[in-house]
Amino acid sequence: MKKFYSFLIFNCLVFLLSAQIPFENKTLVDKEIGKYMKMINFNVNPNTLNYDLKYQRLDVEVDPAVLWISGSVTSHFLPNQNMSNIYFDFTNTIPVSQVVYHGQNLNFQQLSTKELKIDFPATIPANSMDSLTVHYSGVPDNSGRPSFFVGTKYGFPTLSTLSEPYGAQNWFPTKQSMNDKIEGFDFKITTPDQYSVAANGKLMSEIVLPGNKKKTFWRTQYPMAAYLAAISVGNFTKTNDFMGNSSFPYVNYIYPDTYANPAVVANLEWTKTVMQIFENHFGPYPFSNEKYGHMEFNLPGAAMEHQTMSSMDSFPRAAIVHELAHQWFGDKITCGAWNDIWLNEGFATFSEHVIYEKNMMTHQEFMNHLLNQMNAITNLPNGSVYVNDSNLGNIPVVFSGRLSYAKGGFCLRMMKWILGDDVFYQALRDYTSNPSFAYKYAKTEDFKNQLLVSTGKDFTEFFNDWIYGQGHPTYEIRWNQPIANQEVKFLVSQTQSDPSVSFFEMPLPIKVIGTNGETAYLVLDHSSNNQFFSKTLTFQVASVEFNYEYQIIEKNSTVIHDLALATDFVNKVEVALFPNPVKNEINFKGISKVSEYEIFSADGKLIKSGTYKPFAFINVAGMTKGVYFIKINGKKLKFVKD
Structure with a gap:
């Protein structure tokens, strides 16, 4: 993001x-x-569901001093049904000059819905790989949320892109639906020869062209969501190193004035440590056949996890961490x-x-x-x-x-x-x-x-x-140790901040501290409201701490040393249902009054409701087998229908 x-x-x-x-x-x-x-008005464009976008080649000319793009995009696609036309997500503000298909020009329309509709001369059969090339030239569409930027930094022109969530269509025709990744992508970017180009993937070549121009070629062969394709063009200091457990390339394109800052250099070096920690916890770096690195761009205060090369305006450690983590969570798995x-x-x-x-x-x-x-x-x-x-x-x-x-x-x-x-x-x-x-x-x-x-x-x-669900719980935890150096009694109640959740089932972290500094760490498996627990200890308890390392979300919870708890504890009967698993009839212990009940499936759907009368039962014979929850008398209990 x-x-x-x-x-x-x-x-x-x-x-x-x-x-x-x-x-x-x-x-x-x-x-x-x-x-x-x-x-963010759609997750899937229904007009693009009839093909799989396999490969794109972006062959364009840009100049950081000018808000302009000109060139072509070649797309290879595999139809999943017979096709007489094809749609790409693309702005209607950059004119398309021609669409070339097997050497002939095709009819097309640029729609106000930011779609490019192309008609084929004959129906293309399903499962037949095909391709076409779209030629276009004009000012990138920066209406709404911009995605293609030019400016200056340190007195030098800069150009960069940031296409999340649906900005890729503002500067090249593609497919943005959240169901199809582009399996290979080539960037062939022509610029004035004084500039360098950073992009996703592996650097294949930099070729000097006539007229003081240069063409830079980057290639990625990992599947990539369209919004993660990016370029940054400018005057860069380039660094090439290695990182990770398998020693893959670590490449950075940084503005010279930024790279002159020792803190930036130190943080870029420290990124190697972060990479190693993440690989140990999340698995191997997902794009090690190509690289990881950073391309600086001129969007004040911004950062974006572009696949294989995060775009960043500055290099604080927290930003480095967040964007690198996205290479697993956001890029490899989107x-x-x-x-x-x-x-x-x-x-x-x-x-x-x-x-x-x-x-x-x-x-x-x-x-x-x-x-x-x-x-x-x-x-x-x-x-x-x-x-x-x-x-x-x-x-x-x-x-x-x-x-x-x-x-x-x-x-x-x-x-x-x-x-x-x-x-x-x-x-x-x-x-x-x-x-x-x-x-x-x-x-x-x-x-x-x-x-x-x-x-x-x-x-x-x-x-x-x-x-x-919504909200969070607040707990009241009452405790006492009726007999010195023996069992500690707990009574745990819970309220919820939002009615969408009737009860948060959670193991509760408890830290018990003794009068002589002894420490014990307990877990209370809190599965119903006003639930009693008894834990055996061999020392005298002085205090009890709850959520001592913020293991769970809660608010304004209280821990109370309740001297009366010892007397009440033996007289309390915990509510329970039986039998469990159940075939035909549910009954309860601990409920002595008429109570309303609701039965929900495991996915939260209401299955049945009614009134329970003590010493009667609830008939569930007609319910299908599975896991259910019943809410009754302020409690939520789980049961299995057999």
Whole structure:
């Protein structure tokens, strides 16, 4: 994603976060809302569903001193059905001069819907690879959200592109739907010979041409979403090095005045450390056959994870971390719809956690960072990580720093807490290497299913509450140790900030501190409200801490030493249903009054509701086999229909 960074430098380049959104190392929401307006209006263009775009060759001439582009794009495509015409996403403000197909010119239309419609002289049969070339010349379309920029920096002309989400169509004809990656892409960029060109992939050649011009040829052979194709043209200092566990090229194109800054050079060198940490946690760098690197561009405060070569206006460490993480989460695996943007941004935000904790921050600094994040996430009582269809046109919701970025990242931290580090990171490596998603697209349900395959744990309830649901819990934890040096009793209750979630099932992190400094770490598997727990200890408890390392999201929770808890504990009967699994009839213990109930399927659909009478039962004989949840008497209980 395009990010805008504002930093204060603290103690060895630890970057504090903005006051308005304290967890953010960018002000994307403030600066991008107006520019993204009306851009995210579809995930898939239905007119482009009848072919697979296999390869594109961009052969154009540009000059950083002029807002202009001229040249051609050749596209190779594989029809999945018989085709009499083909559509590309392309602006109607740059005139197309001709479309050449097997040596002949084709009829075409540039539509107001930013589509180029091309008619074939005869029907092309399905599964028959074909190609055509579009010639065009004019001023790139910078209406709405700009994607093609010219300007000056340090007194030199600059040119750069940034096409996310649907800006690629503003400067070359392509296919932008979130279901088809371009499997190979060649950039052949002609410029005045004093400039250099940076782009995705591997540098193939730089050829001097007559008339003081130069043609630069970059090639990427990894599948790539259209919005990740990019160029940057200017006066650069070029660095060539190696990085990563398999020692692949590390290439940077930096403006000379920027490269004269020792802090920038130090941060570029430090990127090698980040790469190694990420490879150890997420799997091998996805584009090692080509390179990783940075191309500086002249968009003040911006950064963008262009595949194999992140574009950046400056080089603070937090920005370096975020954009590098996107090479796995966003580039290798791209969110399959803008509804699932957290699969890009939440994962990159969690990746910041990894580096902050393991390399950049002291333990206390990292705890402060997590607290700032959690406070920002819980600043409002509602909002979901997953973007509902009704909100796709609401840009502040799609690119919500609070939800898509911070809460998405913190949800991953909670999954890590539930699974443990080793199991969680193995699941991430399984996800990034799964051929169903690698170099393709993935949606939220895909990641949830991967967790089940990798860990054996069903995260359906977690995703329903934390990803699709809204809000957060507040806990009240009462404790007492009735007999010295023996069992500690806990009574845990929960309230929810938004009615979309009736109960957050979570293992709760508890730290118990003894009168002589002893320490014990407990987990309370909180599955119903007003739930009692008993934990055996061998020392006298002085205090209890909850969420001691911000393992989970919560707000304003309290821990109370309740001396009366010892008396009440033995008289409390925990609500439970039986039998479980159930064939025909559900009954309960612990419910002594008439109570309303609702039964939901595992995906949250209401199946049945009614009134339960004590000593009676609820008939479920007609329900299909599976996992269900029943809400009754303020509690949410899980059962299996056999």
